[in-house]
Amino acid sequence: MLDLYFFPTPNSRKVTILLEECGLPYTLKIVDIGRGDQFHPEFLRISPNNRMPALVDHQPLGGGDPISIFESGAIMMYIAEKTEKFWPQDPARKYDVIQWIMWQMGNQGPKMGEQGHFERADKEGWYGDLSYPVNRFANEVHRLFGVLNLGLHKKKWLAAGEYTIADMICYPWAKLWKSRGIDMTEFPNVAPWLETISMRPAVQKTATIGKDIYDGPDKMPEDERARFTKILADQRAVPVPREWK
Ligand SMILES: N[C@@H](CCC(=O)N[C@@H](CS)C(=O)NCC(=O)O)C(=O)O
The missing domain is CATH 3.40.30.10 (Glutaredoxin)
Structure with missing residues (x-):
């Protein structure tokens, strides 16, 4: 279990x-x-x-x-x-998947997390002028959508030529593009990838799990x-x- x-x-x-x-x-x-x-x-x-x-x-x-x-x-x-x-296990495809997992864990997740953190702190007016970190993380997140766009060039999936844990790990953050100030028309390889993943029954099933206990700080009293x-x-x-x- x-x-x-x-x-x-x-x-x-x-x-x-x-x-x-x-x-x-x-x-x-x-x-x-x-x-x-x-x-x-x-x-x-x-x-x-x-x-x-x-x-x-x-x-x-x-x-x-x-x-x-x-x-x-x-x-x-x-x-x-x-x-x-x-997760295919032949070395070429195995490491193709691993590199995107490492990218997600070291880049997309932390940078989008910090972007959210500084935007919230700025909105709440906590520590004075936060325009530098707000701008820095907005730029980084824009850059990272560019990385996904390059990674998906002429490809349906990020790695290994099939749907893998590389796609699953990058999807939940990438789908937040609108609220993170991203203009998806700049990243034409990302939009169809997001759409295809969002249609999968497993993804749809999990999208609402726990929304009754938490749906973002903005919805809280x-x-x-x-x-x-x-x-x-x-x-x-x-x-x-x-x-x-
Ligand atoms: N690198 C970690 C990040 C996990 C993470 O940041 N979790 C957050 C929520 S998204 C958390 O548990 N935060 C609790 C806290 O900040 O104390 C992973 O991918 O598992």
Whole structure:
């Protein structure tokens, strides 16, 4: 049995898409990151980065004790390896997929995350003039849509000549293009790719999971939004929990 530690954001939707595409049963364990669940000592054992998604597999690949994995890229590689789906294993195609996973984890996810963070901070008027980071991340996100556009030139899928975990991992952030100030007419290779993925039943099924518990800070009452943004914006190192000793 698989437990997916989840809150409805793009990083965890990558994983629900893959689980649904594989037809694997899983249990959602909600980690309410606006309430601080990500700092719970038991969750930190699974994900010391105090971020979800995280996965616990009680019947792991290779047998033995349950294993836990944090970081969506690692989780997706694990599920694809276990099911032998959506990740061809001949070296050329294997590394074609891996390079896009690394790109997503090191570029698209963090940069779009920071773009959202600084835009929100700017809107709330928190720290004075934020035009430099707002502009910097808007430029980076524009550049990264250009990277996707190059990667999809004359191709239906990002890697390996087929639909893989590379597409699934990049899709949930790329689909936010409109709210991130992107003019999709500049990226004609990205639009049909987004459209094709969005039509897949597994993707449609996962699009609304958890929307009843969270649908972005803008839809929250003001006091709840203030608590949510404080927990996410003001973080420093967590000491080793007493419960661990
Ligand atoms: N690189 C991580 C990023 C995960 C991540 O940033 N998760 C966010 C929500 S999208 C989170 O759990 N935030 C909690 C916090 O900031 O304390 C991954 O891809 O798994």
